Amino acid sequence: MKIISDPLELKEHLKKSNSSVGFVPTMGALHEGHIALIKRARQENEIVVVSIFVNPTQFLAGEDLDKYPKKDDADKKICELSGVDVLFFPTAEDMYSNDEVKICAPNVRGYVLEGATRPGHFSGVLRVVMKLLNIVSPTRAYFGKKDAQQLNLIRLMVKQFFMDVEIVPVDIVRDSDGLALSSRNVYLSKAQREEALKIPKSLYAASKLISKNILDTVKIKEEMHAILSPLEIKYVEVLNRDFEVIEKVQIGNTVILVEVIVGKTRLLDNIWL
Incomplete structure (x- = not known):
């Protein structure tokens, strides 16, 4: 496995090959959910590139940028054992300059749900994903369905900017107790984790x-709210896959999304129907 930190060096390295490239962008602290993305990329491409970069532009003031879990040595080992060909490991200085052209999230879809309480978050996400896709120029890029709003916006960006990459959604991976895997789960105490299990229970009930x-x-959301209580609920929504509000579930075109705060930890989950 080759480790590269310089974006231009990575571009040059990948230019030498005419092979298909599968790309998995991550912020590190890798778990089985990330490994599922890597395995899918490995199955479908000749070269697999993984990036590990805790992107500062998607964190708001007071959020957990400085405390975000970092497991660099373990992450490198996981990538090596998972058959990754190239690990892209840039710094913020490698990725950003002082006076930047910026990309902004759409005014409506970027400022609802998670974006309503984290204004500017998705602008930071799209900004770094645009950079990463331009650096790697992958055939396919793999994103987990757990961050469904992020996935929707990335697909929208790729479509509207006529970008030549296939965005591949990968199913949520859950722990044995049903909780969706997340790097932020390490923040939960034992008691908080028990409380967090109300999230998958609410989705199962739906x-x-x-x-x-x-x-x-309305009935579905009422049932979910009752199960999630007394957790701090940021939203429970039932939308179509274009993230438009619907009154009736449309089988094959529906996403049910949840965001709650457990202790001080923000947790996302959803099911696709």
Whole structure:
């Protein structure tokens, strides 16, 4: 496995090959969810590139940038064992300059749901993803469905900027107790983790209602709120896959999304129907 930190060096390295490239962008602290992305990329491409970069532009003032989990040595070993060909490991100085052209999230879709309480967050996400995709020029880029709003906006950016890359969504990986894997789960105490299990329970209850042909989104959200209580609920929403509000679940075109705060930890989860 080759480790590269300089963006131009990585571009030059990848230019030498005419092979298909699968790209997995991460912020490190790798877990089984990331490994699932890497495995999918390995199956579908001749070269696999993983980036590890804790992107400062997507963190708001007072958020956990300085405390974000870092496991550099373990991450490198995981990448090596997972068959990664190139690990891109830049610094903020490698990625950003003092006077930058910026990309902004859309005025509506970038400022609802998670964007409503984290204004500017998705502008930072799109900014770094645009840079990474331009550096790697992958055939396919792999993103987890857990960050569904992020995935939706990245796909929108790729479409609207006519970018030549296939965005591949990969299913959520869950721990044995049902909690969606996240690098931020390490922040949870044992008691908080027990409370966090209300999140997958609420999504399971929603899917159970839908299996009984109860498709009214108001009823579904009421049931989920009751299960999630007394957690701090940022949102519970039932949307179509274009992230538009719907009154009835549309099988094959629906996402149910949850964001809650457990202790001081923000947790996201969803199901695609």
